[in-house]
Amino acid sequence: MPSLSRFTFGVGDRFAHQAKSQLSAFQQLAALGVSLTPVWNKSNREHSFIGSEPTSVRAAGEKAVADLGWKGPWHTDADHIRLETVDRFISSCDFFTIDVAESIGKAAPADQVAAFIAKHPELIGTLKITGVGAPITLTKADVEKVANKYLSATQEAARIYRHIAKTKGEDQIIAEVSMDETDLPQTPPELLIILAALADEKVKAQTIAPKFTGRFNKGVDYVGDLVQFEREFNDDLAVIAHAIKAYGLPATLKLSLHSGSDKFSLYPIIRRATAKTGAGIHIKTAGTTWLEECIGLAEAGGEALALVKSFYATAYDHIDEYCAPYATVIDINRAKLPSVATVNGWSGSRLANAIRHIPGHPEYDANLRQLLHVSFKLAAKAGTKYTDLLKKHEAIVAKNVVANLLDRHFKPLFIG
Ligand SMILES: [Zn+2]
Numbered sequence: 008m009p010s011l012s013r014f015t016f017g018v019g020d021r022f023a024h025q026a027k028s029q030l031s032a033f034q035q036l037a038a039l040g041v042s043l044t045p046v047w048n049k050s051n052r053e054h055s056f057i058g059s060e061p062t063s064v065r066a067a068g069e070k071a072v073a074d075l076g077w078k079g080p081w082h083t084d085a086d087h088i089r090l091e092t093v094d095r096f097i098s099s100c101d102f103f104t105i106d107v108a109e110s111i112g113k114a115a116p117a118d119q120v121a122a123f124i125a126k127h128p129e130l131i132g133t134l135k136i137t138g139v140g141a142p143i144t145l146t147k148a149d150v151e152k153v154a155n156k157y158l159s160a161t162q163e164a165a166r167i168y169r170h171i172a173k174t175k176g177e178d179q180i181i182a183e184v185s186m187d188e189t190d191l192p193q194t195p196p197e198l199l200i201i202l203a204a205l206a207d208e209k210v211k212a213q214t215i216a217p218k219f220t221g222r223f224n225k226g227v228d229y230v231g232d233l234v235q236f237e238r239e240f241n242d243d244l245a246v247i248a249h250a251i252k253a254y255g256l257p258a259t260l261k262l263s264l265h266s267g268s269d270k271f272s273l274y275p276i277i278r279r280a281t282a283k284t285g286a287g288i289h290i291k292t293a294g295t296t297w298l299e300e301c302i303g304l305a306e307a308g309g310e311a312l313a314l315v316k317s318f319y320a321t322a323y324d325h326i327d328e329y330c331a332p333y334a335t336v337i338d339i340n341r342a343k344l345p346s347v348a349t350v351n352g353w354s355g356s357r358l359a360n361a362i363r364h365i366p367g368h369p370e371y372d373a374n375l376r377q378l379l380h381v382s383f384k385l386a387a388k389a390g391t392k393y394t395d396l397l398k399k400h401e402a403i404v405a406k407n408v409v410a411n412l413l414d415r416h417f418k419p420l421f422i423g
Contacts, residue, residue, distance in 0.1 A: 008177060008178055008179075008180065008181065008211055008213075008257065009080075009101065009178075009179070009180075009181060010213075010257070010259050011044075011181050011213040011214065011259045011261075011287075011289075012042065012043075012044040012079075012080055012287070013259075013261075013287035014041070014042065014043045014044065014281075014287055014288060014421065015043070015044045015045075015046050015082075015214075015287075015288075015289045015290075016033070016043050016044070016045060016046065016289070016290050016292070016416075016417070017046045017047075017048040017084060017086075017267075017289065017290065017291035017292055017293065018045060018046070018047060018048070018292060018293070018296065018412070019047070019048055019049055019053070019292065019293030019294055019295075019296055019297075020047060020049070020064070020067060020296055021049070021053060021057060021293075021294065021296065021297050021383055021386075021387075022057070022297070022300070022386060022387070022393070022394060022397065023059070023063050023064070023066075023067040024300070024394060024397045024398070024401075024404075025296050025299075025300070025404070025405070025408050026047065026067040026068055026070065026071035027070070027071040027074055027075060027405075028404070028405040028408040028409050029045065029047075029071070029296065029408060029409075029412060030045060030071040030072065030075050030077055030081075031075060031405070031409055032408070032409045032412035032413040032417065033045050033077075033079075033412075033417075034075060034077065035409070035413055036413060036417045036418075036421065037079070039418075039422060041417070041421045041422060042079065043417060043421065044079060044080050044081060044082070045068075045081045045082075046081070046082045046083070046084050046102055046289070046291075047064050047065075047067070047068045047081075047082070047083050047084065048064075048083075048084035048086040048102075048104070048291060048293055049061070049064050049084075049086055049293070050086040050087040050088075050293070051086075051087065051088060051092040051096075052087070052332075053086075053293070056383070056384050056387065057383075057384070057387045058387065060095070061083075061085065061095055061096045061099045061100060062098070062099045064083050064099065064100075065083045065099035065100070068081060068083055082100075082101050082102040082181060083099060083100045083101060083102065084100060084102040084103070084104055084183075084291075085097075085100040085102070085103045085104065086104045086291075086293070087104050087106040087185060087188070088103060088104065088105065088106060088167070089105075089106055089107075089109070089167065090163075090166060090167050090170060093167060093170065093171060094174075097171060097174050097175050098175075101179060101180060101181060102180075102181045102183065103167075103168075103171050103180055103181070103182055103183065104183045104185050104216070104263075104291075105164050105167045105168060105182060105183065105184050105185065106185045106188065107160040107161070107163045107164045107167075107184065107185070107186060108160075108185070108186055108187070108188040108189040110159045110160040110162075110163040111156060111157060111159075111160045111186060111189050112156055112159075113159040113160070114155055114159070115154065115155060115158035115159045115162070119158060120151060120154045120155055120158060123150075123154045123158060123204065123207070124147060124150055124151060124154065126207065127150070127200075127203055129253070130145055130150050130199070130200060130203065131145055131146065131147050131150060132144065132145070134199075136199075136245050136246060136249045137245060137248070137249070138241070138242075138244065138245030138248065138284065139195065139241075139242045139245045139246070140238050140241065140242055143195065143196050143199070145196055149196070150200060153196070153197050153200045153201075154200065154204070156197075157197065157200065157201050157204065158204055160186065160201075161184075161201060161204035161205050161207075161208055161210070162208060164184045164205060164208070164210050164212075165205075165208035165209070165210050168182055168208075168210045168211075168212075177211070181213050181214075182210060182211060182212050182213060182214075183212060183213065183214040183215065183216060183263055183289070184201075184205060184210065184212045184214075184215050184216070185215075185216040185263070185265065186201070186215075186216065186217055186218060187216045187217065187218045187219075187223075187265045187266075188218075188265075189218055191218070192217065192218045192219055192220045192239075193217040193218055194239070195239060195242035195243050195245075195246045196246075198215070198217055198243055198246050198247070199246045199249070199250060201215075201217075202215070202246070202247070202250035202254060202256060202260075203250065203253075203254055205256070206250070206254035206255060206256050207254075211256070211257050212256065212257070212260060213257050213259045213260055213261070214260070214261055214262070214263040214289045215247070215260065215261075215262065215263060216262070216263035216264070216265050216289075216291070217243065217262070219236060219239065219240070219264070220232070220235055220236060220239060221235075221236055222338070223265065223266035223267075223270070223336065224266070224336055224337055224338055224377070225266055225268075225294060225333060225336050225337055225377065225380055225381070226268055226269055226294060226295050226298065226364070226376060226377060226380040227269055227338075227364065227373050227376065227377060228269055228270060228271050228272055228364075228366065229270045229271075229272050229273050230338075233272060233273075233276065236273065236276060237276045237280070240262075240276060240277065240280055241280050241284075243262055244262065244280055244281075244284050244286045245284075247260055247261065247262065247286070248284070248286070259287065261286060261287035261288055261289060262286075262288055262289070263288075263289040263290075263291060264277070264288065264289070264290050264291065265291045266291070266292075266336065267290035267291050267292050268292035268293070268294070268295040268416070269295065269364050269415075271366060271415070271419065274416075274419040274420045275419065275423070277290075277420060278419070278420055278421065278423055288420075290416075290420065292416070294380055294383065295364075295380070295411065296408060296411075297380070297383045297386065298362055298363075298376065298379060298380055299404065299407040299408045299411050300386075300397060300404050300407075300408075301315045301318070301362055301379055302359045302362050302363050302404075302407045303359075303400055303403045303404030303405075303406070303407045303408075304396055304397070304400060304404065305355045305356075305358040305359040305362065306355050306356060306359045306403055306407075307355065307396075307399075307400040307403050307404075308355045310396070311396045311399075311400055312355045312358065314389065314392065314393065314396060315358065316350055316351055316353075316358070318379065318382060318385045318386065318389075319347065319350050319375070319378070319379060320347045320350070320351070321382070321385055322378050322379060322381075322382035322385065323344065323346075323347050323378070324347070326339075326341065326378065329378070329381050329382045329384070330378070330381055332381070333381045337377045337380075337381060338377070339374050339377050339378055340374050341374075343372075343374050344374050344375060344378065345361075345372065345375060350375075357370060361375050361376070362375065362376050362379060363407075363411075364376060364411075364415070
């Protein structure tokens, strides 16, 4: 198993034109003394929306790495795959985000739950875990309840893990287990029980993506209780450090934060916690690079600006269609969206300022930003008209892609 770096950052590149700009941001961070490993991710859903193949993600990464002479590690992530969708990713990916959210809550057979409890007497009572804010105390009934809820999911993770390991070789894969796309967050004690179950199943996960409390909407800041988030995040780190020792999980095992772009209010919390404990982190972002493309095209003016305005007009007129697949991860106040006529009257910099996520900027518009964010299929439909403009205005788009990653994400997360 290739060992995963302490700090990794997932970037998406829906139209496969920004890998070089993205990598340049990692390079500039390295020059500031922070080594961060890029992971290019694209989910099965995005590939099907856009009509692309996983090999294109690998190829774009390879080209960027060669063009910039990147010497560090890098990975391509089969993002949110399941047993029925993983196969076309196996040859071109080395990082696999095994999504078992659908199996959460499916009751496991009673004898398997009983066997799990019998095997893990150490989970019952007041647990000695260094670093948790308050002692974790679990009864047998607590462990049984959690096992009932999560044992099927861990078994499903193992089925998928074994399938990938058998096909590609266990020494060639980095595994993440993801439970974030579900309704209820997992508490630190639940995370501990899940990790024990994954270890029983010999799933050598190097990252785990729980669902945290609070709202992780796409492309906008976190909405929730920051004090509670900090407490749970720190407890999760302590639980992971404990589980590595107690259950022989990979020493590189770390938390993975999905929908991690633009969570500006969480970054100082994450930076403090990783600095204090020495823990690693994987932050997964994906879709917002496409918004930087829109910002760059808006700034470029002319037909590029007109195309971005036409995306907004179509998205506005078909808002239900574009929002439906993302209904649970966006909060758009439709009454506050600017009208198509208003946006059509804007200059390029006015539109760019509305899309660009600078909290507190008087022209920033979270509603417009989220609507455009979920409407990336429009760019796929525009085809070469869109990608030709990306090529033509490469410099101005690149400037936005780099600044977004480096200044608004990497520096607050890793430098402060
Ligand atoms: Zn996710």
